[in-house]
Amino acid sequence: MDDCIIIGAGPAGLTAAIYLTRFHLSIRLFDCGSSRAALIPCTHNHAGYPAGVAGTELLRLMLEQAEKYGATREQAEVTAIVPVAGGFDVQIGDRTAKARTVLLATGVVNNRPDMDPAEHDAALQRGLLRYCPICDGYEVTDKRVGVIGTGDHGMREAIFLRGFTPDITLIAPGAAHELDDACRAKLDEAGIVHVDGPCTPIRIAGDRIAVETPAGPLTFDSIYPALGSVIRSKLAVAAGANASQDGCLEVDEHQRTSIPGLFAAGDVVKGLDQISHAMGEAGVAATTIRNLLAEQRPIRR
Template sequence: MDDCIIIGAGPAGLTAAIYLARFHLKIRLFDCGSSRAALIPCTHNHAGFPEGISGLDLLARMRAQAERYGAVREAVRVQRIEPGETWTVETASGTFRSRSVLLATGVVNNRPRSLPDDLHDEALARGLLRYCPICDGYEVTDKRVGVIGTGDHGRREALFLRGYTRDVTLIAPDAEHMLDAACVAALDEAGVIRVDGPCGDWAIKDDCLVVETAGGLLSFDSVYPALGSVIRSELAIAAGARGTEDGCLEVDDHQRTSLPGLFAAGDVVKGLDQISHAMGEAGVAATTIRNMLSEKEPLRR
């Protein structure tokens, strides 16, 4: 019987593993290997790394720290979780029991459908394609930036980036823009250019990302897809946990979901999708788990 099973080994899951292992608890850490943090070529927004650090390097450091205290990451995808007096966690390699479960499964960004995978990965590695203006908007200061999106979500991203550069173009992903009068007025007031889609025939040329639109070929120093994301909350929702309309898990101030013994931290919870925020939530969740278990049975050496 485990004290806690952690599902997901991104910044939230690994932070929780460090805390829980140092609490001398028996834990399992399941990782299907798809942390969004692994896609970060270099972040300059994470405190403590003035020269920046890649997502892969950050995760490797965090894994090594967790393993130092006895946590072991298992490369297994969890198929189902079931509540009860103790939690049941089913994987392809077996079924496990635990006194608590922490879900740190994050989200998956929606990619431009017409962008080939190999070109996507190269553009991402070179900083020509970016997904988080909060993380790396500084890097596009005074550069030419494209935003793939429309509606209120596209408007918000374009206006956010307008705080870094005056050269922002909002491109509809499919056909004509879907913008109401208020969106059009806000974009016009900010000087954001609007171009209809669809987007296609992507290419990298002269260290720029080039895309064909209804307005012709456009070249950008960086492009931000503002196409939303898929929240990976399905395990908890299927078990009966409450979620928001967009699929995020509802939690209280201590990261407790609506199901006793089930906790959630990081991007799977509604909030600021930032590494630092995910790590803070994981610290709160792990401490609450420790205290909950101690109330049921005192933890003593």
């Protein structure tokens, strides 16, 4: 039986793997290969990389560091977490792995706009399509920016981006905008244009990105989809862990879920969806796991 099974090899999972292996604990790391961090062409707000770093390169370096201390990553999808006496049974297809503790670091999946997948990925790599204004709003400073979204969530993202550029247009993904009077007043006060949808097709147009709307075609330097995300918490929820209405796992200040021995860190937990935040949560979770296991059985060399 392993000391800990980590599910997910994004920034949170790999940070935990580094900590736990350096605590001389036995771990297994399962990953289905879909970390959101891998989609980042180049992040410039992650400390320690003045020239920026691609998400794939950051993950490569973190995995290399974890492997240096004995961690191994297995490309496999975990299908269930089952609490049992003394720990957990973790199911991977028709196999079962056993561990004293489990750390869930499965993250979230962005809801994408209605767009050809190949065109979407090409636009993402070129910075024509962006998902995180906290991460890269600086890169659209004083540029023409479109936000696809509506309601309070779309309004708040457009207002946030207004801190980087005066040229913002909020486009409804469906038909008419779902904006109440308060949302419209805030948009108008900020000088943000709001246009009804649908906004399709969305396509690359030279060095810009173009959107068709009922009001006519619009072109932008970058577009931010503000369409929410799917929280990948179903494994923990199915095991009985508490989660918020939108699916974020509820944890205490030590990253403990409501199930003893089951921890969670990163974007799957409610909080700031940032690499640095995920890594910090993973460090807290890993240290708490180590101390919990030491209470059960002394850890000595």
